[in-house]
Amino acid sequence: MQHDQWEPQQGDGAGLTALVVAGRAGDARAQDELVAAFLPLVYNIVGRALSGHADVDDLVQDVMVRMLRGLPGLRDPASFRSWLVAIAMNETRRHQRPAPVDSGLQDAYDVPDPGGDFTDVTILRLGLSGERKEVARATRWMDDDYRELLALWWLEAAGELSRGEVAAALELTPEHTAVRVQRMKAQLETARVVVRALSAEPRCPVLAQVAATWDGRPSALWRKRLVRHTRDCAACGGLGAR
Structure with missing residues (x-):
């Protein structure tokens, strides 16, 4: 399946949905385009939430990997953006909140x-x-x-x-x-x-x-x-x- 290079635009739901459907079906090029198109958005979310922490690059990579792994199970392709933002925030929270150590003092x-x-x-x-x-x-x-x-x-x-x-x-x-x-x-x-x-x-x-x-x-x-x-x-x- 051939795709022109696609970039996310507000209101461009049909184009995104088609790309997500192709990526969900295993189209490697569609998956690559999704990663390239939404990488800046994920960097924005993670980078702002972590205030420029040195782990931003690694965390963004984890988010995109989780996105690709979870894509086949995404039921509603139209919800892709919301779903990806939720993944980014969940990964950020996981990074920010390690298992607490109760000292009994602090x-x-x-x-x-x-x-x-x-x-x-x-x-x-x-x-x-x-x-x-x-x-x-x-x-x-x-x-x-x-x-x-x-x-x-x-x-x-x-x-x-x-x-x-x-x-x-x-x-x-x-x-x-x-x-x-x-x-x-x-x-x-x-x-x-x-x-x-x-x-x-x-x-x-x-x-x-x-x-x-x-x-x-x-x-x-x-x-x-x-x-x-x-x-x-x-x-x-x-x-x-x-």
Whole structure:
């Protein structure tokens, strides 16, 4: 079966469905075209969710391998995009959440963000400045689930995913997804306030006392402590209005 080189376009459901049907039937060229066409999308999803982690390449490869292996069992070819996004997110979650080791001592929320250092690398490599740098740093303070959602929401905002595809990746209804998006955006904004407060010159003296024992690694526990201060502090309270 012959195919012209195909690239995914919004609304091009018939062309994609035909390609998926051919790939599902074992057409090697159709499978190659699916990999080539959707590799950038998977890189976007995984790369954003992992904040540029060094394992992105390996994880993207795992996603594409799982896609090809699972393709013969895909019942509805029209759902291919949603199905692939779900595979990408499941593999990302599996990578981010190794089996927990219960020390009996450490608060579950007081675990440093493993991707924090890679945010600095991203800022350095891409030369981010201003608000983009602030948003990149703020993501270090977000819960893992919300960082995953943020990665998908950015792609939705860019027109690369539909809300239905985002919902399918999260295994939620579009209505539940809308609620989670709003909660995620609220957490992102509070994280941006934390970044602003910590980078303010001069730093609020009361904030300096609150953060005196902080080890410099973003965590959910410290985000809550610092946000609590900014809400009650006259000096830091205006940072959220920018």
